[in-house]
Amino acid sequence: MARPRTFDEGIALDTAMRLFWRKGYEATSTRDLCETLGLDRSSVYNAFNSKHELFKRALTHYIETTTAAATEILDDHTRSPADRIRALFGRIIADEWANRHEDRNQGCLTVNTTVELAGRDPEIAALLDRDLRHRLSALQVVIGAGRAAGDITSRRDPADLARYVNSVIAGIRVAARGGAGRADLEAVAETAMDALTR
Amino acid sequence: MARPRTFDEGIALDTAMRLFWRKGYEATSTRDLCETLGLDRSSVYNAFNSKHELFKRALTHYIETTTAAATEILDDHTRSPADRIRALFGRIIADEWANRHEDRNQGCLTVNTTVELAGRDPEIAALLDRDLRHRLSALQVVIGAGRAAGDITSRRDPADLARYVNSVIAGIRVAARGGAGRADLEAVAETAMDALTR
């Protein structure tokens, strides 16, 4: 019926996501994006309407991917609950190294965006907030199970412990983006577990 | 000998710091700065040379202020070492609420800048790295003292524990900027202490 696309929208979205992830929203120009995607500006605007909408889709794509990976680990009933939290830390640290760019870790697009945009972009803030609630409730479920199973011995409210784990993850992400070494991040994660299994 | 300034450079620097803190480097234009400072652009450029140099000075000013406040707490020998770490968390959380803007926490300029610029601005990265080392060594000293005094019972390497505390602080800062409530942050801080006093 009409001329088909010469590019895969999903691949373009993933590539755009990685550029936003690395450079941030403001520092990524639409021309940067087009060059990286290998597409003309009119193609990008035709497919994604605006830089802001492209970013929203890229962030959503990141959240979906990250949530899927986290869910796979947190729902793995072959592991004990505490081990699942440990494995989540391990996966996050491994991903930092898998996604390095020019000897530098990228951190996490969610954390980066929270810092850069949450305070002045309500649409983005809403996306981030929804994702935060999902992560907190997923963590809380596992922590609750761990307390029932006895391998998470902290007597604190599981909601608080979930907040704590989530904050430590954010801290690890910031440290990674700040240039911390892998051993440093692993030590932070192991130490963080002590508060759950005390 | 010549016409004197009509403004206080220190106050201008502090005001600029607060604007960068709230909006980030890229999202703050030199025109924003001039309007907020109540100064003409030529005055700002005459005093600070460039946006980038102004930012470096603002960041340095922030680091000095923050370091002074943290040192005061961490060197307070009237408190036990563990209590000093606790007080540091408390101070950080209190400052988040003291510096709120339009019902939103600001986080920490150091964390925000690490996320936004550390990966692509070597000068800024060097400033942040130097500050990070100072903070880690200050924390490590207190943690070492706590272990000697017996109120920090974790057997982990004090350097790792210092990294851990610093990461938790970064995580709290991100959570604050993401809209977490005060009780949430306090729960994270209390939980984090459990890993030191287990």
Added chain:
DNA sequence: ACCGTTCTACACCGCTCGATGCAAAACCTG
């Protein structure tokens, strides 16, 4: 083979960016 529709390439829009030039104003020194 042609038509209708969509996509692509390229030029271009108005605007804002960081930064500068210049002349008038304001001060201190002598």
Added chain:
DNA sequence: CAGGTTTTGCATCGAGCGGTGTAGAACGGT
């Protein structure tokens, strides 16, 4: 009060920004 120096106000610069208009190329349906 005149001379020398710096600051200030305003205009302006080239570059890059996000976004658009348009003409023609590339397809699928008939």
